[in-house]
Amino acid sequence: MNACTLRCVRVVEFGVLGAVAAWGESGEPIALKGPRHRAVLARLLVARRRVVPVPRLVEDLWGGEPPADAVGTVRTFVAGLRRALEPERPRRTASRLLVTEGPGYALRAEPAHVDAWRFEHAVAASADLLPAQAVARLTEALELWRGPAYADFAEEPWARAERSRLAALRLTTVERRAEAQLALGxxxxxxxxxxxxxxxxxxxxxxxxxxxxxxxxxxxxxxxxxxxxxxxxxxxxxxxxxxxxxxxxxxxxxxxxxDHLDPGPSDTAAQVWAEASASYESMVPLRARTRLESTAGLMRDLAVTGGGGLEAARRHRAAAVAAAEQLGDPELTARVIGVYDVPAVWTRSDDPAQAERLVGAAERTLRLLPPGAPEAARARLLATVALESRGTLPDGTRALQAAHQAVAGARRLEDANLLVFALNGLFMQTFERAGLAGRRDGIGAEITEVAARHGLFTYEVLGHLIRLQARCATADFTAADRHAAAADALAERHALPLVAVFTTWYRALRTAATGPPHLGESAYRAAARSLDGAGMPGLEHGLLPLALLCLRLHHGLPATADPHTDWGPYEPWVRPLLLLAEGRDQDAVRTLAAVPSPPGDLLHEALWSLLARAAVQVDDRPLMRRAQEALGPARGELAGAASGLLTAGPVAGHLDALATALAVHAS
CATH class of the missing domain: 1.25.40.10 (Tetratricopeptide repeat domain)
Structure with missing residues (x-):
């Protein structure tokens, strides 16, 4: 016998908790050819190492009308499976995995190499574990499921009993894990x-x-x-x-x-945290590089708590990145930067100076990484460049390029966590012109689907918020309502308080877009209160007065405002209209001559609408043509509604006003 037959037995992993599949030792999928080959493999796996006679295989594969050469065809399928599962087996040596025995065939897979059998063993073993161990073991067991058992053979009678048995055990496992979680406090x-x-x-x-x-x-x-x-x-x-x-x-x-419903007032979570923190302090050296990575990870979790937590997360994250750079280890710096994959939906940074420093650190680290550095580390740095640039920093072309490279890398690696992070960066770079709500809706849809499939609930929320914004842009408030409700439900389930800021403002926008001005104003003022203590200066600074001004434009009312109003970052595009409202036409003309084009962000169309209104009033034809060109691709949208927060009314109305004013002069 060839020595390799004794020693070189290839390990093959089989999966039936989802579509039937097989993987080699290094995790690469094994090609199983056609559906009949897969059916033979699935039927043998259902038999659980027992022999399946050839006549039974024929009946199960073809039912009551098998072809004349059915037995020979089954043998061909088995031979093909053997070549796929044991490609290195010497010719004319017996298979040690798919064996011929008596009247049929059996698959002698080890119990540890079939996901369903591992699942059953883990569930049985958890019965004797303490609650904390049981939760961990049952969670690992449930993570083996990729979909319904034997998903591609749902209609086959021979798979029905096994599918039902495994499905029932899975449901029981979910409930047993919940019991262990309750026992754990x-x-x-x-x-x-x-x-x-x-x-x-x-x-x-x-x-x-x-x-x-x-x-x-x-x-x-x-x-x-x-x-x-x-x-x-x-x-x-x-x-x-x-x-x-x-x-x-x-x-x-x-x-x-x-009394028996409540086990008592002890705060188990606090006790676990205290004990774990103490162990970390005593076991991890004070100056260990591991602490920098841990800090960045903790800041990621802290950021979603909102308010002071978000502000502290930004501050400590920046300090961790700076400290990592000082150590001169680019791979460590890449990990510290990349672990902070906090979803972001607003396109204006809360701290532009810090964002610019982070982009600089990411770019420097990309240049310093050695050739053999993990591709995932590079992709996370590229995603950080795209995300932190938010379309407002110089060299937007580089940020867009970084976003596409990050997404491509994540797809190659088939890394769901990395993919949603990279798609978030790509979303931030989809504002090179007006009218791109449809593109962003597609990005939001993919983020939602991938996140839901992999249990990434913060990104599932992000996907719904992006889709909410996109549907607002096209005045599809029915769909936007669904995404707002889904985001709110996830936020309540996972304690994400910042989500309510966006859904509250969305409902104010919907009121402003569909109701009379006084109701819109009341809704906006109520929504502004949700920003108190939210820790998002990039969102809150100047937002309420801008929303109220856009509301007046939407309803054809004159632009008025308190002279002491703080317009925040929107002041350059608001100022000409305010000067005109005060009768200072010449000042407005001079201001318009110097005003920059609005940045590429969620309020791009809204700010262009303000400039368009002012340009018409002062007869600034070059600016009118620029506004016409900028707003043209968004004719079918509501100006500013892509933000999900406010609107200046239909873009078509602003374009029509521009066209009329330009036509008058042309005649």
């Missing part, structure tokens, strides 16, 4: 998982009971009772049954605050 985590679980599987009474208990232990008694009422209604409407005794007893216990 993490009811909020359990509630977040169970909420989606009962929405997909409303007949699971145990899941409803666990969700109610998790909400109650999270201090949400009213929500817990509401969940139980919803369970009762769904069970009656869909199954025609009343809730079982366990659900009814849980409702009664919650109403009377039964």
């Amino acid at each position: 993490a009811p909020a985590d359990a509630a977040a998982d169970l909420d989606a679980h009962v929405a997909e599987h409303p007949w699971r009474e145990d899941a409803w009971q666990l969700l109610a208990l998790a909400l109650y232990r999270s201090g949400r008694q009213a929500d817990a009772l509401s969940v139980l009422r919803r369970a009762r209604q769904l069970l009656r409407e869909h199954l025609g049954v009343e809730p079982g005794p366990r659900l009814r007893r849980t409702e009664q216990d919650i109403l009377r605050h039964a």
